[in-house]
Amino acid sequence: MIYSEKVMDHFAHPRNVGEIEDADGVGEVGNAKCGDIMKMYIKVNDGVITDVKFKTFGCGAAVATSSIATEMIKGKKLEDALKLTNKAVVEALDGLPPAKLHCSVLAEEAMKAAVSDYYKRQGIDPTPFVGKQSAPDCENCNG
Amino acid sequence: MEKRFVYADNSATTRVSQKALDAALPYFTELYGNPSSIYSLGMECAKAVLKAREQVANALGAKVNEIYFTAGGSESDNWAIRGCAQLGEKKGKKHIITTAFEHHAVLHTCQYLEKLGFEVTYLPVGDKGLVTAQQVEDAIRDDTCLVTIMTANNEIGTIQPIAEIGEVCHKHGVWFHTDAVQAVGNIDINVKDMNIDMLSLSGHKLHAPKGVGALYVKTGINLPNLIYGGAQERNKRAGTENVPSIVALGVAITDAVKDIPAKNERVRKMRDRLIEGLLKIPESRLNGDTEHRLAGNVNISVRGVEGESLLLSLDLQGVAASSGSACTSGSLDPSHVLLSLGLPHEVAHGSLRLSINDENTEEDVDYILEVLPPIVKHLRSMSPLWERICRTENIHDYTLD
Numbered sequence: 001m002i003y004s005e006k007v008m009d010h011f012a013h014p015r016n017v018g019e020i021e022d023a024d025g026v027g028e029v030g031n032a033k034c035g036d037i038m039k040m041y042i043k044v045n046d047g048v049i050t051d052v053k054f055k056t057f058g059c060g061a062a063v064a065t066s067s068i069a070t071e072m073i074k075g076k077k078l079e080d081a082l083k084l085t086n087k088a089v090v091e092a093l094d095g096l097p098p099a100k101l102h103c104s105v106l107a108e109e110a111m112k113a114a115v116s117d118y119y120k121r122q123g124i125d126p127t128p129f130v131g132k133q134s135a136p137d138c139e140n141c142n143g
Numbered sequence: 144m145e146k147r148f149v150y151a152d153n154s155a156t157t158r159v160s161q162k163a164l165d166a167a168l169p170y171f172t173e174l175y176g177n178p179s180s181i182y183s184l185g186m187e188c189a190k191a192v193l194k195a196r197e198q199v200a201n202a203l204g205a206k207v208n209e210i211y212f213t214a215g216g217s218e219s220d221n222w223a224i225r226g227c228a229q230l231g232e233k234k235g236k237k238h239i240i241t242t243a244f245e246h247h248a249v250l251h252t253c254q255y256l257e258k259l260g261f262e263v264t265y266l267p268v269g270d271k272g273l274v275t276a277q278q279v280e281d282a283i284r285d286d287t288c289l290v291t292i293m294t295a296n297n298e299i300g301t302i303q304p305i306a307e308i309g310e311v312c313h314k315h316g317v318w319f320h321t322d323a324v325q326a327v328g329n330i331d332i333n334v335k336d337m338n339i340d341m342l343s344l345s346g347h348k349l350h351a352p353k354g355v356g357a358l359y360v361k362t363g364i365n366l367p368n369l370i371y372g373g374a375q376e377r378n379k380r381a382g383t384e385n386v387p388s389i390v391a392l393g394v395a396i397t398d399a400v401k402d403i404p405a406k407n408e409r410v411r412k413m414r415d416r417l418i419e420g421l422l423k424i425p426e427s428r429l430n431g432d433t434e435h436r437l438a439g440n441v442n443i444s445v446r447g448v449e450g451e452s453l454l455l456s457l458d459l460q461g462v463a464a465s466s467g468s469a470c471t472s473g474s475l476d477p478s479h480v481l482l483s484l485g486l487p488h489e490v491a492h493g494s495l496r497l498s499i500n501d502e503n504t505e506e507d508v509d510y511i512l513e514v515l516p517p518i519v520k521h522l523r524s525m526s527p528l529w530e531r532i533c534r535t536e537n538i539h540d541y542t543l544d
Contacts, residue, residue, distance in 0.1 A: 003455075011452075012459055017525045032489035032528050035449055035468055035477065039527040057528035059451035059468070 003060060004094035010064035015071050018053045024121065027113025030106050036062050038110040040070070044118050047078050054110070061100035065107035068092050073111055078118070082129060084111055148461045149507045153348075153439060154297055154325060154498035155465055160350040160398065163391035167352070170387040178384050179374070188386050195393025199357050202396040203342065204333035211358045211376045212389050216324035216345030217248035218369075219358035222380075223320045223341040224252045224291055226366035228261055231288025238287040240317075242266045242274050242303075243483040245293050248343075249322055250479070253291075266292075268483050271432035272299045276307035283315045290319050294326035294342075298467055298480040298496055299431030300440025302330060309338025318364065324348055324356075328399030329407070329437050334359055341366075344396075346388060351395035355388035406501050407438035413499060413508050417441050420512040424519050425541060426532070430481060430494065441497040442467075444481070444490045447529030448522040453495050456518040462511055467494040489528065 003011075023041040030036040036058035043051035052074050056066045069089055073081040086104035090096050096104060112130050119126035150158070170191065176184035178192050193207075200207045213219045224239070231237060241253055243265045253263045264282045266274050279290055290312050295302045305321055312319035320341035323332060328349040334342055341364070346355040360366050366379065373381030418429055418441055426446040445453070450468030457464055467478025468491070476482070477491035497511065523529040524542035533540040 008455075011455055014525070028527060032492070035488070035492040037527045055525050055527045055530065057447065057526040058449050060455045062449075063452060063525075 001097050001099075003064075003097070006068075006092070006094045007061060007064040007096065010067040010093065011060045014063055014067040016053050016067065016074065017055065019055065020051060020053050023053075025114045025116070025118030027110050027115070027117055029109045029113050030058070030062075032057070035059070036103065036106055038062065038066050038106050040066070040110040040114040042073075042114045042118060044078065049073050049076055049078065049081055052114075058103065058106075059100070061096050061103040062106065064093055065089050065096075065104045066110065069107040069111055078115055079129070081111065082115060084108060144510055144513050146461050147506075147510055148463075149503070149510055150463050151497040151499050151503065151507070151511065152463045152465050153500045153502075154300075154496065156347045156353065157350050157500065158502065159347075159352050159391065160395055162398065163351050163395040166394040167387040167391040170390055174386075178386060188384075191390050192384050192386060195389045198393035198397045199344075200359075202327070202332075202400045203344075203359055204335050205359050206362065208377070209334075209359055209362055211360060211380060212384065212392075213356045213358055213369075213380065214354055214385070215347070215356035216246070216322065216343050219343030219345075219356050220246070220248040220291075220320075220322050221252050222358055222366065222369045223343060223360070224249065224289065225256070226369070227289040227318055227320065227341075227364075228256050228259075229367050230365070232261075234288070236286045236288035237261045238264070238284050240264045240266065240279060240282045240287060240290045240292075242268055242292055244268050244272065244296055244298075244480040245291070246297055246322055246324065249291055249293070268301075270485050272296055272301035272430075272480070272484055273432055273435060274303055274308075276304055276311045279308050280311045280315070283311070283317055287315070287317050290317055292319075292321060294321045294323040294332070295330065295437050296431070296480060297325045298478055298494075299442045299484070300325070300437035300498075301431045302326070302435045302437065305339065306337040309340075312340075313338055325437065328396065329403070329439070331400070331403050334361070340364060346392040346395065349395050349399040351392040352388045355385055355392050357392070410499060410501055410503075411438040413503060413505060414439055414441060416505075417497060417499070417508050417511060418443075420508075421515065424516055426538065427519075428490075430484060430486065437498075439499040439503075441499075442494060444486065444494045445519055446490060446493055447526050447532050448493050448519055449526075450477075450492055450494050452522050453493070453518065456522065457514065460514040460518070462514060465496045465498075467496065468492045 020041040024044040025042045028039040039055045041053045052070045054066045086108040089104045116126035176188045178189035318340045324345045327344045340361045342359040347353040368379045370381045430442040450466030481491035
């Protein structure tokens with residue numbers, strides 16, 4: 001199996017690792033059984049994601065996709081951040097091995113889960129913005 | 144300590160020995176004849192193949208006409224199992240006994256035979272990764288045609304009581320095959336003393352090249368042909384012989400089976416120091432039996448981290464190892480070997496196998512013990528699973544110190 005240099009760079013030097021103690025939204029997806037858990041924290045100001053951090057339990061691709069996803073949404077308006085797709089994450093990493101594509105789905109979903117949590121905390125129904133929250137986590141593994 | 148390269152994945156493959164390489168090289172450009180040809184250039188090659196066959200036979204305590212060269216361990220396993228199934232079927236015997244933690248070359252072959260109407264008993268291996276002769280005896284039925292049990296497990300290195308299992312099989316008139324790919328060169332093997340009817344071995348696990356192996360088949364078992372189209376390997380496996388690799392296998396196996404106890408003593412000492420040091424990592428465990436274990440095998444699980452991340456981090460420090468995590472198996476499930484021990488998925492995902500041999504040094508051990516704990520600490524510090532483990536089990540999270 002071959003990882004791109006981009007993937008290895010983000011694995012070896014992950015960006016935005018950690019927690020935000022007073023986060024405005026927190027999302028966690030994946031499960032230990034499948035071997036991937038991603039947790040994303042966002043800070044939101046005037047509808048803009050001003051800070052984002054992540055913690056990931058998972059393989060090299062899982063760490064790299066989390067890392068690059070945080071870079072791609074930091075400083076973005078919520079509605080623009082929500083446009084992030086797993087395809088864009090894969091492209092930004094110069095590709096992923098086929099068996100690892102589900103990791104990129106997790107990154108997209110971790111971000112969406114964090115944004116949903118933010119809307120809920122504001123008393124806003126996230127469904128119109130984020131769509132329906134995904135079905136059981138294990139289904140991601142079929143990606 | 145300065146960064147260095149440490150190869151600790153000898154169960155995956157080994158370096159070809161200089162001696163084996165030197166022996167093989169002339170057969171590429173000087174002695175390049177076809178062993179089936181009648182002129183001297185061909186005859187030289189036929190002699191070289193015969194010599195290698197004798198060397199392999201001697202290494203196993205077998206007769207020369209009981210050794211068949213193949214392309215490796217998986218082919219040998221496939222041939223032995225499918226061949227015996229075919230022979231069994233003719234006598235109405237369609238039951239096979241194996242274990243839950245065999246190599247996929249055995250397991251997938253058995254699963255294929257199940258689709259063809261065979262019944263397969265997969266013996267459980269307990270939490271230590273061992274089966275007993277009693278378990279085998281209890282599972283033998285009137286229609287059992289074959290028992291196939293590995294000599295040593297490829298992931299956790301546990302060594303099975305092969306001689307006793309063979310004895311039970313013979314008592315009941317059942318053939319006994321063993322996948323000894325991880326064992327040959329690491330433990331003393333004598334097919335006659337150990338009641339083995341068929342044995343698979345692979346060259347690249349014992350310092351010969353990849354793409355060559357052998358199957359020992361006891362005289363009297365007329366295994367069906369594997370490949371049609373030529374008289375090679377006594378008509379059973381057609382195709383011009385892989386002369387250079389076969390020559391290398393003969394040389395490598397002769398060296399590999401020499402002085403095994405002395406070699407193991409040194410390797411075991413390093414291995415035990417490695418295990419002792421690694422188990423100082425909080426919430427880590429050794430997988431598999433401690434005593435009945437290959438001298439160079441270490442298999443630990445580290446909670447809260449994922450195996451592939453461990454491997455990539457180790458690689459960045461120059462250490463080559465392997466893991467039973469799903470991400471490294473190419474499937475979605477972690478290693479079937481670790482699951483067969485009863486380990487939960489999340490513990491199996493965090494497994495690490497280090498397989499050392501007599502080419503490793505005490506400095507290698509020191510280096511691994513120096514680089515691994517900080518890697519674990521780093522990965523745990525960014526692991527939501529570790530955070531959860533600490534919270535729910537009231538474990539002090541040392542990564543925050």
